Structure formats: C-alpha cells, structure tokens
Amino acid sequence: MSDATVPMVSEIEFRDPFEVVYHRESRSMVRMATALVDSPEQAEEVVQDAFAALSLKYRLVNEPVAYVRVSALNGCRKVLRRLRIIRRQPPIAVESGELGYNHVLDAVRRLPTRQRNAITLRYELQLSDAEIAETLGMPLGTVKSTLHRALARQRTEVIE
Numbered sequence: 001m002s003d004a005t006v007p008m009v010s011e012i013e014f015r016d017p018f019e020v021v022y023h024r025e026s027r028s029m030v031r032m033a034t035a036l037v038d039s040p041e042q043a044e045e046v047v048q049d050a051f052a053a054l055s056l057k058y059r060l061v062n063e064p065v066a067y068v069r070v071s072a073l074n075g076c077r078k079v080l081r082r083l084r085i086i087r088r089q090p091p092i093a094v095e096s097g098e099l100g101y102n103h104v105l106d107a108v109r110r111l112p113t114r115q116r117n118a119i120t121l122r123y124e125l126q127l128s129d130a131e132i133a134e135t136l137g138m139p140l141g142t143v144k145s146t147l148h149r150a151l152a153r154q155r156t157e158v159i160e
Contacts, residue, residue, distance in 0.1 A: 018064075021065065026051065028124070028125050029125075030047045032073075032125050033046045033075070033076050035120045036076040036117070037080060046075035047068075047072050049075055050068045053071050066134065066135060069135055107154055111153065114138075115146055115149060118136065118146045118147050118150060129143050129144055
C-alpha cells in the first residue's frame with residue numbers, strides 16, 4: 001500500500017458530535033441572547049430554535065458555533081421587532097412597587113442594533129474583535145469603532 005492512498009491525519013476531519021457542541025455552547029448562547037432580549041425564557045427559546053436549525057444541517061455546516069451564534073442573533077432581532085410592535089401599544093397601568101429593572105441592561109437594550117450586538121458578543125461571549133467582525137460580517141475597523149461608540153454611549157447613559 002502506498003503512502004498516497006492512506007489519508008494523512010491532517011486530511012481527516014475531526015468534528016465533535018452535535019450533542020457535544022450543544023452542551024458546550026448552549027449556556028453561553030443563552031447568556032448572549034438574554035442580554036439582547038427581555039427575558040431568559042425568550043432567550044432560551046431563541047437559542048433552542050438556533051440549535052434546532054443547526055441539527056438539521058449539522059453535517060453541511062463548516063463552523064457550527066458560528067452558525068448557531070448568527071442564528072441566535074437573528075432570532076433575537078426577530079423577538080425585538082415583535083417587542084417594538086407590542087410596546088407601541090398603550091401601556092397597561094402597573095403599580096410602582098412591582099417595577100424592577102437593571103439600568104445597565106436597559107441602557108444596552110436601547111443601543112442601536114449593531115452596537116447592541118457588538119457589545120453582547122464582546123462581553124457575554126467574550127469574543128475578540130476579529131471574531132465579532134466575522135460573526136457580524138463587518139470589517140475589523142468597523143467593529144472597533146462600533147464598540148467604542150457603544151461604550152461611550154453606555155458611559156454617558158448609565159452615569160447620568
């Protein structure tokens with residue numbers, strides 16, 4: 001048998017099974033989604049939908065974690081669009097003692113979509129600038145300026 005017919009170790013693709021990827025990545029994806037949407041329940045649902053979509057295409061997807069990340073971001077956008085429509089409705093009167101909120105999360109949620117996504121990827125998933133650029137499909141310089149603007153806006157909103 002010649003060396004040319006035996007596959008080299010570097011030519012064989014090693015891929016974790018879907019279940020391993022799910023168990024390794026699901027918590028961080030839920031944290032990211034929770035930072036973007038209003039409730040952990042909605043975040044969990046978005047992430048479950050993203051992993052369900054991945055499970056159907058797992059063998060065809062080269063970067064399963066990136067696929068789930070982008071799917072979850074898109075799912076969060078969909079949820080936020082629905083929430084914007086709901087929030088346009090007149091508010092229901094609530095007793096003031098029932099309200100509870102986190103100023104920082106509220107300020108993050110008020111950021112424009114691009115800034116909110118970049119901040120979430122940086123601080124929830126702790127991605128590098130290059131990984132954020134790849135995930136959001138934007139140049140590295142744009143990621144850096146987007147993060148800078150988002151942090152500057154956060155500083156003024158939370159401090160004031």
